[in-house]
Amino acid sequence: MSRIVSSERVKFPKVNISRWSVLEGEKMVGIRFLGHAAFEIKGSKRILIDPFLTGNPKAAAKPEDFDKVDLILITHAHGDHLGDAVKIAKRAGAKIVAMYDISTYLVESNKGITTIGMNYGPTEIDGVKIVQVPAWHSSSDGKTNIGNPCGYIIEIDGVKIYHAGDTYVFKDMELFAELYGIDVALLPIGGHFTMGPKEAAKAVELLKPKYVIPMHYNTFPPIAQNPEEFKELVGDKTEVVILNPGETFEI
Numbered sequence: 495m496s497r498i499v500s501s502e503r504v505k506f507p508k509v510n511i512s513r514w515s516v517l518e519g520e521k522m523v524g525i526r527f528l529g530h531a532a533f534e535i536k537g538s539k540r541i542l543i544d545p546f547l548t549g550n551p552k553a554a555a556k557p558e559d560f561d562k563v564d565l566i567l568i569t570h571a572h573g574d575h576l577g578d579a580v581k582i583a584k585r586a587g588a589k590i591v592a593m594y595d596i597s598t599y600l601v602e603s604n605k606g607i608t609t610i611g612m613n614y615g616p617t618e619i620d621g622v623k624i625v626q627v628p629a630w631h632s633s634s635d636g637k638t639n640i641g642n643p644c645g646y647i648i649e650i651d652g653v654k655i656y657h658a659g660d661t662y663v664f665k666d667m668e669l670f671a672e673l674y675g676i677d678v679a680l681l682p683i684g685g686h687f688t689m690g691p692k693e694a695a696k697a698v699e700l701l702k703p704k705y706v707i708p709m710h711y712n713t714f715p716p717i718a719q720n721p722e723e724f725k726e727l728v729g730d731k732t733e734v735v736i737l738n739p740g741e742t743f744e745i
Contacts (some may be wrong), residue, residue, distance in 0.1 A: 498735065499524070499742040522744040523653040525678060529553045529739035530713045531575060531660070533680060537651040539564040539622055542588070543680075544659075546577030552713050554740035557581045563588035564620060569659030570633035570643035571596050574713075583607045591619065593626070595641030596633070614644065623649035627670060629661035631688070653677050653745055656701065660710065663693040667700040678745060679703035682710030683724045684717025691719060695727035707735050707743060 523537040528545065529552030535541040540563050547553040557578040563586035566579045570593070580600065583590050590600060590609045597611030616625045624646055631643035645659040647670060656670060657680045670676065679701050682688035688710055689697060698706050706728065711719040725734040735743050 498737065499744060521651060523651050523655075524742045524744050525655065525680075525707065526554075526742040527707065527709070527737035527739055528555050531569070531657075531680075531682065531710045532577065533657065533709075535648065535650060535655060537653070539620060539650060541622065541648065541650070542566045542579075542582065543646070543657050544569055544575040544577060545579055545582055546574045548578050548581075550574070550577070550713065552739050557585065560586045562586050565622065566590045567624070567646050567648070567657070568592040568596060569629065569645060569657065570631060571599070571635055571640040572633065572660070573636070575660070580604050580607055589619070591624065593633070593641035593644055599635075599640050625674065627656075628664075628666065629659040630664055631660040631662075647674050647676070649674075656680065656703065658682060658697070660688045663689050663697045663700070665700070667697055671700065671702045676701050676703040677705065678743070679706045680709050681706055683708040683719050683721065684711035684713075685719065686716040688717075691721075691724035691727055694724055695731075698728050698731050703732055705733050705735050705743070705745070707737055 526534040529550050530546050531544045532546050533543045560582050566588045569575050594611030594613055597609040601609050612626045614626050627645045629643040629645045633641050633643045646657050648655045654677045656676045681694045683691050683694045708721045708724050711717050721736045728734050
């Protein structure tokens with residue numbers, strides 16, 4: 495069961511769901527699109543991924559909006575993904591999860607934050623299962639390479655969410671489907687720095703998610719795309735959920 499929630503109205507995707515089941519208190523995991531590649535995942539824990547808000551023309555929130563966050567996951571060190579992670583972590587008491595090298599870099603550069611360094615593989619943090627997986631991209635502060643890029647497969651309250659980070663399509667995505675099973679895939683479609691719609695549609699074929707949400711497009715001119723083109727390319731392989739910044743998909 496799933497639904498999309500916006501600030502103005504509730505819109506229901508093609509899957510069947512009744513208001514009665516929601517009102518009866520059925521627990522759902524919310525995935526709120528904050529613009530670019532930034533997401534808030536809310537269930538028994540509150541998780542942010544790549545919280546690039548300040549300087550993001552599509553941002554649906556400000557760092558000051560987050561008073562309590564459990565985890566902040568960073569896919570790589572570029573400014574449009576690392577974003578406001580440190581500021582929010584200090585404000586909200588969140589632990590920052592990142593590639594080990596990025597974690598070390600952040601601790602050395604900032605006082606008063608807690609980081610958890612990982613490398614490709616599974617772990618569990620505060621009841622949330624996290625698998626850090628490869629991504630094909632780069633990772634730097636603009637001058638110096640810092641760690642490797644990654645994606646995450648997160649299992650929270652029984653829902654498995656794959657945030658691909660910035661990446662091209664690659665055959666290992668088939669293994670992610672085989673090993674973990676993906677409920678919701680968050681995939682970049684902007685091209686230029688990542689997959690475009692054609693490549694992202696192939697990624698859907700490999701990942702076999704129940705739902706896919708496009709991201710990392712239309713923030714800046716080089717990554718301008720029409721998400722409807724991506725939806726058309728995906729066809730009936732899975733359900734494409736196009737979110738405007740600020741909207742939430744619940745599953």
